[in-house]
Ligand SMILES: *[C@@H]1O[C@H](CO)[C@@H](O)[C@H](O)[C@H]1NC(C)=O
């Protein structure tokens with residue numbers, strides 16, 4: 422079951438998005454100050470003097486609550502997911518949690534400073550709704566530095582914004598499995614075993630159409646996938662069937678092995694096809710946080726605190 426998959430593969434990290442926000446604002450200066458042509462990613466990784474593992478730390482309930490960057494009027498929200506406008510419970514507490522790394526100090530993101538560093542550059546997110554949620558929050562924060570920001574949905578993007586003051590585009594490409602997948606209804610009603618309605622064909626070696634043509638456009642790319650690799654999304658009546666080089670993989674792969682093969686292939690593709698000096702991030706997974714049922718089964722997500730070390734969902 423998916424819950425098992427997540428608990429075995431992914432650590433219990435919640436609100437990881439916030440960490441990434443901080444990561445951007447903290448580390449980008451390390452390479453953007455230097456205008457030589459070598460890879461920014463390399464500089465980022467080899468900067469010896471200021472190394473600090475930003476992921477080693479704790480969530481702390483902040484005593485001083487900074488003013489939120491944005492409110493429900495931010496134009497980049499998706500209505501159904503606008504927690505502020507929809508009056509989600511406990512927003513005050515949720516927004517008071519702060520990620521505190523063990524050995525370094527992590528400043529709040531500075532939208533002006535960030536966009537200045539990114540001038541004439543573009544940032545792309547590719548993956549599932551975790552990346553989309555992050556994007557929305559990110560756009561609303563960056564908008565503080567440029568209220569003339571406009572919606573941007575070109576090149577296959579699902580949503581995004583252009584910041585004219587800085588000539589920066591930040592957008593999200595929806596590709597929940599990263600690889601291309603297509604619905605194929607069952608050919609004939611003759612072999613009506615197992616209640617199979619059709620299959621989703623996944624081409625493990627072909628990126629989804631939504632991002633295959635963006636590899637030269639972005640200077641930073643953030644990838645993720647995870648929550649769609651479950652039998653709740655793809656039950657046995659409508660399963661994923663994995664293809665490689667146009668042929669079904671035999672013997673057929675289960676979801677967990679399919680994820681593994683897709684990740685390997687996508688990493689290979691990215692290394693080969695995306696320009697070397699594009700800065701690439703892989704985002705980790707966060708646990709599902711529905712209580713009392715799934716999202717469509719009266720479940721709710723009223724938790725207002727991170728998971729404890731021993732907790733698994
Ligand atoms: C805006 O940025 C793009 C690169 O993303 C660059 O090609 C273009 O020349 C820039 N436009 C201006 C007006 O600086």
Ligand SMILES: *[C@@H]1O[C@H](CO)[C@@H](O)[C@H](O)[C@H]1NC(C)=O
Pocket residue numbers: 714717718719
């Ligand atoms: C959800 O709650 C409604 C109203 O209480 C109930 O009628 C329905 O059966 C519940 N659905 C599930 C899947 O539990």
